[in-house]
Amino acid sequence: MDWSRTKSIFIFVFLILNIFLYSLYLNRYNEAKDIEVPGEKTIEARLKEDNITYGTLPNNIESASYMTGQVHKFTPAEFSNNNQQIEFKDDNNTKARVIFMRPIKLRNVSDDASFTDFVLANIIEGASYALWKVDHEERVAIFFQKTNNRMFYYSGSLKIKWNANNEVTMYEQTMLDNIEEMEQQESVIPPLQIIQTLYARGPLKPDSRITQMKLGYSTLVKLTRTQVLVPTWEVRVKLSDGTTEEYFVNAVEGKVIEIQEDKQEIEEEDWGVE
Known part of the structure; x- marks a missing residue:
């Protein structure tokens, strides 16, 4: 360092x-x-x-x-799953968009815990995010990073999108490191x-x-x-x-x-x- x-x-x-x-x-x-x-x-x-x-x-x-906190710079190596198509939305690779080639089924979209379960199982540093809001009409769930159960509003963010078959098709992620x-x-x-x-x-x-x-x-x-x-x-x-x-x-x-x-x-x- x-x-x-x-x-x-x-x-x-x-x-x-x-x-x-x-x-x-x-x-x-x-x-x-x-x-x-x-x-x-x-x-x-x-x-x-x-x-x-x-x-x-x-x-x-x-x-x-x-x-x-420091803004995380993603690398392709962090997304090693063959089911993922990755693109970075800025020149610094601080915002990643991931599309699933084979969408992943959610357990129950009526239960907020199913979104958290998906994040824990499929997202880099998923445990550092907390569910903020679910929009069932737009089929979007928004998470923010947290520390001591306090969210970082619109700083470290995660948005996941699901389809009419209740399958996650993609997500977009930003992240903070070295939070002090x-x-x-x-x-x-x-x-x-x-x-x-x-x-x-x-x-x-x-x-x-x-x-x-x-x-x-x-x-x-x-x-x-x-x-x-x-x-x-x-x-x-x-x-x-x-x-x-x-x-x-x-x-x-x-x-x-x-x-x-x-x-x-x-x-x-x-x-x-x-």
């Missing part, structure tokens, strides 16, 4: 984080000023008026640290304050229900090979029409994270295989 190069990368990463943290207090203060006006109704009262409901919120997460937790712990903004931020900024619509809040990570800094990941709240909301939306909020700074571009790339791409 080139320790000199590794040391330089981490010095650069820490410099970026120091600049970011320097402005953190002021940003959070301004956020609070924008959404908390003396004399106005409490957030609970305003949510009740708009019929925005939620269940039990996580109450045991007070701090979390930043993470770093930084020593310094940062205060995590409580869930109710995150809900207040989403309500004040407009994403939360009347007659909706927050069905899940989970802490994970999203990319804060993306270098050529190294990514810095920030603690991130995922807020899953069921709308009045029955559809579901997900929002992501920086759990340290409190800003809504716009990762729609990556989301569309994963969820809307034309796979060309049925």
Whole structure:
């Protein structure tokens, strides 16, 4: 290992984080000023008026640290199965698309565990991924890499596609290596304050229900090979029409994270295989 190069990368990463943290207090203060006006109704009262409901919120997460990871560069040798046709979707071989010459049968598409079983049996480092969402209409299952049961949203991702015969025809994968937790712990903004931020900024619509809040990570800094990941709240909301939306909020700074571009790339791409 080139320790000199590794040391330089981490010095650069820490410099970026120091600049970011320097402005953190002021940003959070301004956020609070924008959404908390003396004399106005409490957030609970305003949510009740708009019929925005939620269940039990996580109450045991007070701090979390930043993470770093290196983008994995795939090699053809990693895909030694003769049943696989491999193509790399970028010049750096960081995104692999695999087509099965003979599709692989899923045990039961109505059971989420069948997708996890497939990943464990057929995907490189499959145990490092966790199921995030299954779209039965599009026949797509989305996984993200995880650490300590916290997902890396749209950083290390895996999307598998199955056909009308419930057979997996292909998958697409990115991956992070050398994932490390930084020593310094940062205060995590409580869930109710995150809900207040989403309500004040407009994403939360009347007659909706927050069905899940989970802490994970999203990319804060993306270098050529190294990514810095920030603690991130995922807020899953069921709308009045029955559809579901997900929002992501920086759990340290409190800003809504716009990762729609990556989301569309994963969820809307034309796979060309049925």
